[in-house]
Amino acid sequence: MTDAAIPITQSAVEQFTERYLTFLGSTIKREGDRWEVTVPGEAETEIPSGQLVLFCGDAAADLGENERQLHPESSFFQEIIDEASERQPTGKITISSKNTQIEIPQWLQENNINVNDATFTPYYDRSAIAIHYRISIETVSEYQTELLRVTAIDIRSMERLPNLEETFLESTLPTEPQIESQPVDVEKSTADELIAQTREQIVERVQPKIDEIHQEASRSADAEIEEYRQMQQQRIEELEEKKTRLSDRIQDLSESIQQSSDEGDRVEALQKRKELNSEYEDVDSELEELHHRREQGFPRKQREIRERHALEVIVSPLTITQIEYERGELVLELEEGTVTRSLTLGYGDGVGITDELDCEFCHQTLGEHNSLRTIQEGLQCSQCYSN
Amino acid sequence: MADFDLVDTEVTHESATDLLESIDADSPERDHVQTIQAVRLQAGQPDSELRSLKQLDVESVKLLEHQVDAAYRALFEMDGKALLADEVGLGKTIEVGMILKEMHFRETDDSVLILTPAQLAKQWQGELLEKFGLEYVCNYDDEFRGFDQHDHIIASIDTAKSDRHQATVLNRDWDVLVLDEAHYVKNEETDRYDLIDNLSYNYGFFLTATPIQNELTDLYNVVSLLRPGLFGTRDVFHHYFVNSNQETLVNRDELQDRLNKVMIRNRRADTDIDFTNRSIDTRTFDPSSEERELYQAVSDYVRGAYSEDQGQKLVLMLLQKEVVSSPAALKATIEKRLDGQSELTHTDELESILDLIEGIETVTKQENLLSIVEEARDHVEMGRVIVFTQFRATQREILDRLTEEGYTVHSFHGGHSSQEKEQIVENFEEEGGVLVSTDSMSEGRNLQFCNIMVNYDLPWNPMRVEQRIGRIHRIGQKRDVYVFNMALKDTVEEYVLERLYHKIDLFQQSVGELSSILTRLEESGKTFEDEIFERLVNADSEIDLENDFDAMAVDLQEQRELAEKLEEFNSGVFEGFDLGASDD
Numbered sequence: 001m002t003d004a005a006i007p008i009t010q011s012a013v014e015q016f017t018e019r020y021l022t023f024l025g026s027t028i029k030r031e032g033d034r035w036e037v038t039v040p041g042e043a044e045t046e047i048p049s050g051q052l053v054l055f056c057g058d059a060a061a062d063l064g065e066n067e068r069q070l071h072p073e074s075s076f077f078q079e080i081i082d083e084a085s086e087r088q089p090t091g092k093i094t095i096s097s098k099n100t101q102i103e104i105p106q107w108l109q110e111n112n113i114n115v116n117d118a119t120f121t122p123y124y125d126r127s128a129i130a131i132h133y134r135i136s137i138e139t140v141s142e143y144q145t146e147l148l149r150v151t152a153i154d155i156r157s158m159e160r161l162p163n164l165e166e167t168f169l170e171s172t173l174p175t176e177p178q179i180e181s182q183p184v185d186v187e188k189s190t191a192d193e194l195i196a197q198t199r200e201q202i203v204e205r206v207q208p209k210i211d212e213i214h215q216e217a218s219r220s221a222d223a224e225i226e227e228y229r230q231m232q233q234q235r236i237e238e239l240e241e242k243k244t245r246l247s248d249r250i251q252d253l254s255e256s257i258q259q260s261s262d263e264g265d266r267v268e269a270l271q272k273r274k275e276l277n278s279e280y281e282d283v284d285s286e287l288e289e290l291h292h293r294r295e296q297g298f299p300r301k302q303r304e305i306r307e308r309h310a311l312e313v314i315v316s317p318l319t320i321t322q323i324e325y326e327r328g329e330l331v332l333e334l335e336e337g338t339v340t341r342s343l344t345l346g347y348g349d350g351v352g353i354t355d356e357l358d359c360e361f362c363h364q365t366l367g368e369h370n371s372l373r374t375i376q377e378g379l380q381c382s383q384c385y386s387n
Numbered sequence: 388m389a390d391f392d393l394v395d396t397e398v399t400h401e402s403a404t405d406l407l408e409s410i411d412a413d414s415p416e417r418d419h420v421q422t423i424q425a426v427r428l429q430a431g432q433p434d435s436e437l438r439s440l441k442q443l444d445v446e447s448v449k450l451l452e453h454q455v456d457a458a459y460r461a462l463f464e465m466d467g468k469a470l471l472a473d474e475v476g477l478g479k480t481i482e483v484g485m486i487l488k489e490m491h492f493r494e495t496d497d498s499v500l501i502l503t504p505a506q507l508a509k510q511w512q513g514e515l516l517e518k519f520g521l522e523y524v525c526n527y528d529d530e531f532r533g534f535d536q537h538d539h540i541i542a543s544i545d546t547a548k549s550d551r552h553q554a555t556v557l558n559r560d561w562d563v564l565v566l567d568e569a570h571y572v573k574n575e576e577t578d579r580y581d582l583i584d585n586l587s588y589n590y591g592f593f594l595t596a597t598p599i600q601n602e603l604t605d606l607y608n609v610v611s612l613l614r615p616g617l618f619g620t621r622d623v624f625h626h627y628f629v630n631s632n633q634e635t636l637v638n639r640d641e642l643q644d645r646l647n648k649v650m651i652r653n654r655r656a657d658t659d660i661d662f663t664n665r666s667i668d669t670r671t672f673d674p675s676s677e678e679r680e681l682y683q684a685v686s687d688y689v690r691g692a693y694s695e696d697q698g699q700k701l702v703l704m705l706l707q708k709e710v711v712s713s714p715a716a717l718k719a720t721i722e723k724r725l726d727g728q729s730e731l732t733h734t735d736e737l738e739s740i741l742d743l744i745e746g747i748e749t750v751t752k753q754e755n756l757l758s759i760v761e762e763a764r765d766h767v768e769m770g771r772v773i774v775f776t777q778f779r780a781t782q783r784e785i786l787d788r789l790t791e792e793g794y795t796v797h798s799f800h801g802g803h804s805s806q807e808k809e810q811i812v813e814n815f816e817e818e819g820g821v822l823v824s825t826d827s828m829s830e831g832r833n834l835q836f837c838n839i840m841v842n843y844d845l846p847w848n849p850m851r852v853e854q855r856i857g858r859i860h861r862i863g864q865k866r867d868v869y870v871f872n873m874a875l876k877d878t879v880e881e882y883v884l885e886r887l888y889h890k891i892d893l894f895q896q897s898v899g900e901l902s903s904i905l906t907r908l909e910e911s912g913k914t915f916e917d918e919i920f921e922r923l924v925n926a927d928s929e930i931d932l933e934n935d936f937d938a939m940a941v942d943l944q945e946q947r948e949l950a951e952k953l954e955e956f957n958s959g960v961f962e963g964f965d966l967g968a969s970d971d
Contacts (some may be wrong), residue, residue, distance in 0.1 A: 006428055088422045089406055226621075311397065
């Protein structure tokens, strides 16, 4: 599944910063890697208004007042994206046939059939919603993993539109010409419903990653439990030794009490024996408890370790984009040798082919693993052709 | 293992209220696409780079692609906890140097502890300073005042674990721990293992060419110190990855996946390291009868004095080295000894040594050096030759003699400022002739334009010898390299050369290979120099001495074979493992 995150390269940083500063009404004078920026006083931003000098990359070591570095890890860039990410998390964009190329399905590209012409005729407008989700997976033994995923569904049919997700991600890259946005016109309740509809599904889509981290967390917990077991075992051995030592000393004292004729010595020995007896009992009860816990497998400690290693997955919707697109019919003119055929399929801008097409011979659906093989005597798929 | 399920997973869906609220606040002037981009950039990995690389002096260190790649991965893909397990000789120290330089640049190195075998501590210190400009204090330095008194420390692991220092070492939260020869901690029942296990640090870089010494548990132990839990418990590791009948690895793909998270192993075959040939010409000369007499007198004195007072070991060792370097070198030390101490018991002996020095008219090595230099003048471009000696007095004599004979000479020693040193090397390159240098010639100096080197005398530390050769025989040298060794017959130099250095094939070993031999030797607790000196002073007869040196050579040979076997074994185990950069 496509990762929605954009790698923070120096060029992405510069493109985004330039666009954002311009959007704020700033002027930028570029001299190589040095940008002289003037931020207007009325701009709605945390960036101080007035003159600002940005150095692209990390060339400048000592920065003066109003001078900042601009690179993927620079604090200035972090400030900018933090501000921009909260500015307008909802909006509407339009994808129309004017700015998208017609997508020829994959199953039509792996053969000797030429597509001589492809004409899309839009019949009606449709709306979809694309939602960016941040999925954060956390456990004590692993570094926190954060994933960003987008899901797009048609508002009316509620069907997921994977191709539209791709188109959406593609067309909103900083390297692409900027698409204009407008306020959304779906109701809040509809948007809420769509979030409820999609958030479980997004977890399913990242499940393999969650499983991987889950396995690692389980291993770490297991190692810790084992370590604890060994420590307790060691403690048991120490206590057993101590118990034997105490018992020997008590025995010795008892003998000396029996044999001693001096009352003072005897009293002292009796007191000492009492102390040792009490120590012996403490050791014995601690041992007994440890033995008991060991037999039960240290359930409390196990639970505590397992709970500490448990995975916390937090799913947060970050943006909602209403996407207006057109649906209609795509007419494909096909040619294979001397044979030509015309094919009409349901199609959506950015969505691709919306109809399923079956082989005219075996009625299997054409798709990623079953391409169209020939049109000589009708539409025939590669699977039944090879049989 | 696929169903290994000990912990729960809790999924929480964060409220969307704020997000939904913004639908009402949606205004046409604001740019939603910009917010989308910002959100996506926030989630993106910074295109991290080693920013400090630009600051490195290209004259001091030539970085290879696999080294830069390893440093990058260790820092950014492994979150600063990595086992650097390149095959021997590929520059693991350089990789760590780059990592530390980068951390310094990013100001994440407030406290750094580098633990090495004792023999390598000073070398680490030198390399970090010369190649990366990083200043570390070493526990062998006079100014070392304890593990809580400095922020950047290189220490032998055994010093760190000693009763005297352990508490201080453990009491500190280190930003970075570097552990060289990490197989030292392969055994979980040792003090060394306990020390590392109990150390508190944020980033860890462990180095070894042979993570597996005896059995696969070694790998488990070393990796688990660095990334506890990565392999689960020892039992699970054994059960799942080791075929206990044959002690071989099973489930290799899974093991590779896990190792890939923490271990980097570059293989020589995959790198572009290509050295030219190195040709060694060892010449031994008959000393004159006067020189022979002097050698005997000094050796007798050293033996006698050492038997009386072992505390003078260092100075006696020095005399034994100087006598084969040059009478001039010896003279200065003897005079200093006579002048400096009023209660000397061997005054007569020392004075007679001085007389013997005065009696030497012709210095055999000097005469023979002329013929080597003459040969070079005929065959090599601009007659460039580097002559190394350990002593300033010897250096001065050589320089005087060569000047007398009409050669262009250049002198290089530790007393010059760094600017002067640069100028000297520059002059040598432009004018040609002979550069006479002490061992203070830093490793960073770029001398690839010269390909002939003379060891006028020989350090008793094989590492030193290799460092000398390394000045000219390094990456970037395009011609074959010629090394001439000069030694006087029947002297310690001949023993060291013939019996030890040639036996371990010293002159063809890389620093990495040598360090693996020497650190094995170090397990016995003595340095190479000590071993030589002890043999020299304790032998009862010439034959004894020869036998002793032969025995040491056998030991060395064994260590060398063991080191080679281990390297082969590890290559075998990791064969077919792609531990290079991951594809994702």
